[in-house]
Amino acid sequence: MRQTNRSNSTTGTIYSRDSWTAPTWALMERELIDTLNEAAVEYVRRYTREDGTIVWRSDWPGMDGSDDPYEAFMNLSLLYVLGGNEEIQRLSRLMFDAITWQWTEYGQIHNEFDAYYDWMHHGEGYLYFYFLGLSDPQSLKNHQRAVKFAELYTGNNPEVPNYDANLKLMRSPITGSKGPRFQMTEEDWVTHRGVLDDYLAPFEDVPGVDFASGKCKWSDDAIYSEIISRMNERKAKGDVPLNLNATGLMTNAYMYTGDETYRQWVLDYLDAWAERTQRNGGLIPDNVGLSDTIGEYNDGKWWGGYYGYRWPHGFMSIIEPLTNACMNAVLLSGDRSKLDLARSQLDRNWELGKEVNGKWLVPNKHFDSGWTDYRIQVPTYPIYLWSVSMAEEDAARVDRIPYEDHFRSIDMPTISGRNGVTRKETKHYIANTVPWYLYMRGQFPDYPERILQQNLELISIQLEKLRSPEGDPTSWDWDHPYSIHQWQEFSPVYFEGLLQMMLGAPMHISHGGLQHARVRYYDAVRKRCGLPEDVSALVEAIGDEFVTLTLVNLSAFEERELIVQAGSFGEHQFIYMESFNQSGRKVGERELDGKWLPVTLASGAGIQLKLHMKRYVNQPTYETPWSMEAEGATAKLIRGRNQA
Known part of the structure; x- marks a missing residue:
C-alpha cells in the first residue's frame, strides 16, 4: 500500500566528524560542477539575446522544430538539480519561457504546447519541462502548464480530441494543442x-x-x-506505440497534483497496448485504427505504421516508448510487474533472431517480405528495466547481448557522446549506459574517475568548438534545415558521468524519459535542490533493498548540511542505515523511517552510508522538504473568465 502521510517523511540527522582524505572522484565532481556553471553561462551568452530569445532566422516553416531548442537548453535545469548555481536556475527559467514564446511566433507552438507533431519529438522537447518539475517545483506557472498540457490528452476537451477515452486510444500519431492531425x-x-x-x-x-x-x-x-x-x-489516423511517450506528460502532471485521473490514465493506456499485443499473438502491433482494429488503414498489416517496424527507425521506436511507459507505470503503481510488456517484446525480438558469424542478431525492421535488418540487440533498454526492477532476469537480458561489439570494451570506454563503433555523436551525449551498468555490477571499479575525466574532456572539446569561428551563429547557413540542430552540437552543458555517479542511475532515455534515480539531494541551508557547495556524492552500489552512498565535504573550513532523498520523486523509503569511515570500518547504525535523510558533514569530513530502503512504496511527487513553507505553495491554479 502506498504511503501518503508526510508526518514521517524526514528522519533524524546523521552527523559525521570523521576526517577524510579527499578522493580523486570527489575533487573531479566539484571541478565538473564549477566548470559547468561557467560553461553554461558562456553558452547562453553566445547563442541568445538578453531576453533569452535565440539568435537565429526570422521564420521557420513546417511542423518540425520546437523540440530542438528545448533539447539544446534543457540541461540547464538538470544541472541545477545536481547542484548548479543560482544563475543556472535563472537561465533555465528564462530559456524555457523564451523558447516557448519564440516558437509560438514561428508557428510551431500554440497555447504554449506544440501545435501538432509526433511523440518522438514531443518526448524529446518536453524533457525540459519535466526537469523543471525537479528543479522548480514551486512554480505556479509550470504547475498550471503541467495540468493544461496533460488535459490535452485526457479526451475531455472536445476542441482538442487527441484521445479516445473509451477505447484508450490516441487518435493520431500527430497530435498536440490543435488536436489530431488527420491530414x-x-x-x-x-x-x-x-x-x-x-x-x-x-x-x-x-x-x-x-x-x-x-x-x-x-x-x-x-x-x-x-x-x-x-x-x-x-x-495519419489511429494509434501507434510511439504515443506511449505521452505517459511522461501525464506522470509529470500527477507529481504536481496527486490527481488520480492522471495516474489511472497511464495505467489504462499501458494496459490497452498490452491487450493489443495479446490480440496480435504476443507481438505489439505498430498501428491500430480509430476503431482499435489492428492494421485498419494498412490492409490489415500489424507492421507499417508511423514510426513503426518498417519506417524510419524500426524496433527502437517500439521498445523505447514502451520502456518509458513501463517505468512510469512502476513509479505510479509500485508494481514492478508493469515492466512485463517491455520485457516480453525484448524477449520476442530475441527469439526472432538468428546466428550470424557466431553472434546472435535480432531483426530491427519488418517489411512486407518479412523480418530484416538484423543487428546486435541494443543493451540499454534492458539496463533501464534492471535499474528499476533490480531483478536478475533483467540483468540476464543485458548479459546475453554481445554488447562489447555494440560499444567499445571496458578497456577502451567511450568518450561521453561518442559511439565507440561509429564514432558519431550520440543523442544528447548519452553514451555510457553500458559502462555504468558494469560498474554497478562490480565489473568496472575505476569507472568513476575515468568517466568523470572524460566528462571534463568533453566539456573542453565543446567549449573549443563554441569559441571557434565555426561556433559563431552569425556564420551559420540558416536556410539549411540542419541549422536547427546547431545549438545541440555546440553545447558544453553535458554531464552524463556526473549524473550517473551522483544519482546512481543511467541518464534518462532521450526521447521522453523521466530522470529516474536511486537518490537525489537538497541543500539544507539554502533550501534548494542539489548538493551544497564543496560536497561530492558517489553512489557505489545499488541493490533491490539498498544503496551504498559516499558523501565528502571538501571544505577545510565550513561544515555542510544536506538532505538525501530516496528516489527522484521520493518514491522510496529509508528504513535502516549503516555508516562507515574511509577505511571501511563500521562506525554506526540506526533505524530510519522516511524518504528524507538529513546529513551534516564537518569541514573535511566524509561518510559512507549503506542505506536500506523499501522501494516504490511512496506516492511520487515533486514535493521538497520545504514545499509547504514555499511562497505560493497553496496558490490555486488560475482560471480564465470562460472557465468554470
Whole structure:
C-alpha cells in the first residue's frame, strides 16, 4: 500500500566528524560542477539575446522544430538539480519561457504546447519541462502548464480530441494543442525533405522509388506528393506505440497534483497496448485504427505504421516508448510487474533472431517480405528495466547481448557522446549506459574517475568548438534545415558521468524519459535542490533493498548540511542505515523511517552510508522538504473568465 502521510517523511540527522582524505572522484565532481556553471553561462551568452530569445532566422516553416531548442537548453535545469548555481536556475527559467514564446511566433507552438507533431519529438522537447518539475517545483506557472498540457490528452476537451477515452486510444500519431492531425500537408514536412532523402521509403509502393535501395528522394516533387498522399491514407489516423511517450506528460502532471485521473490514465493506456499485443499473438502491433482494429488503414498489416517496424527507425521506436511507459507505470503503481510488456517484446525480438558469424542478431525492421535488418540487440533498454526492477532476469537480458561489439570494451570506454563503433555523436551525449551498468555490477571499479575525466574532456572539446569561428551563429547557413540542430552540437552543458555517479542511475532515455534515480539531494541551508557547495556524492552500489552512498565535504573550513532523498520523486523509503569511515570500518547504525535523510558533514569530513530502503512504496511527487513553507505553495491554479 502506498504511503501518503508526510508526518514521517524526514528522519533524524546523521552527523559525521570523521576526517577524510579527499578522493580523486570527489575533487573531479566539484571541478565538473564549477566548470559547468561557467560553461553554461558562456553558452547562453553566445547563442541568445538578453531576453533569452535565440539568435537565429526570422521564420521557420513546417511542423518540425520546437523540440530542438528545448533539447539544446534543457540541461540547464538538470544541472541545477545536481547542484548548479543560482544563475543556472535563472537561465533555465528564462530559456524555457523564451523558447516557448519564440516558437509560438514561428508557428510551431500554440497555447504554449506544440501545435501538432509526433511523440518522438514531443518526448524529446518536453524533457525540459519535466526537469523543471525537479528543479522548480514551486512554480505556479509550470504547475498550471503541467495540468493544461496533460488535459490535452485526457479526451475531455472536445476542441482538442487527441484521445479516445473509451477505447484508450490516441487518435493520431500527430497530435498536440490543435488536436489530431488527420491530414498532413506538404508544408508540414518541408524541412525534412533533404534529410529524408537518405532514409528508406516509408512505403514499398511509392512510384519511382526502388524500395530495395534503402533510399527515397523526398526532394523529388512527384515522389514527395505521393508520399504525403499515402501517409494521409495509411499513417495519419489511429494509434501507434510511439504515443506511449505521452505517459511522461501525464506522470509529470500527477507529481504536481496527486490527481488520480492522471495516474489511472497511464495505467489504462499501458494496459490497452498490452491487450493489443495479446490480440496480435504476443507481438505489439505498430498501428491500430480509430476503431482499435489492428492494421485498419494498412490492409490489415500489424507492421507499417508511423514510426513503426518498417519506417524510419524500426524496433527502437517500439521498445523505447514502451520502456518509458513501463517505468512510469512502476513509479505510479509500485508494481514492478508493469515492466512485463517491455520485457516480453525484448524477449520476442530475441527469439526472432538468428546466428550470424557466431553472434546472435535480432531483426530491427519488418517489411512486407518479412523480418530484416538484423543487428546486435541494443543493451540499454534492458539496463533501464534492471535499474528499476533490480531483478536478475533483467540483468540476464543485458548479459546475453554481445554488447562489447555494440560499444567499445571496458578497456577502451567511450568518450561521453561518442559511439565507440561509429564514432558519431550520440543523442544528447548519452553514451555510457553500458559502462555504468558494469560498474554497478562490480565489473568496472575505476569507472568513476575515468568517466568523470572524460566528462571534463568533453566539456573542453565543446567549449573549443563554441569559441571557434565555426561556433559563431552569425556564420551559420540558416536556410539549411540542419541549422536547427546547431545549438545541440555546440553545447558544453553535458554531464552524463556526473549524473550517473551522483544519482546512481543511467541518464534518462532521450526521447521522453523521466530522470529516474536511486537518490537525489537538497541543500539544507539554502533550501534548494542539489548538493551544497564543496560536497561530492558517489553512489557505489545499488541493490533491490539498498544503496551504498559516499558523501565528502571538501571544505577545510565550513561544515555542510544536506538532505538525501530516496528516489527522484521520493518514491522510496529509508528504513535502516549503516555508516562507515574511509577505511571501511563500521562506525554506526540506526533505524530510519522516511524518504528524507538529513546529513551534516564537518569541514573535511566524509561518510559512507549503506542505506536500506523499501522501494516504490511512496506516492511520487515533486514535493521538497520545504514545499509547504514555499511562497505560493497553496496558490490555486488560475482560471480564465470562460472557465468554470
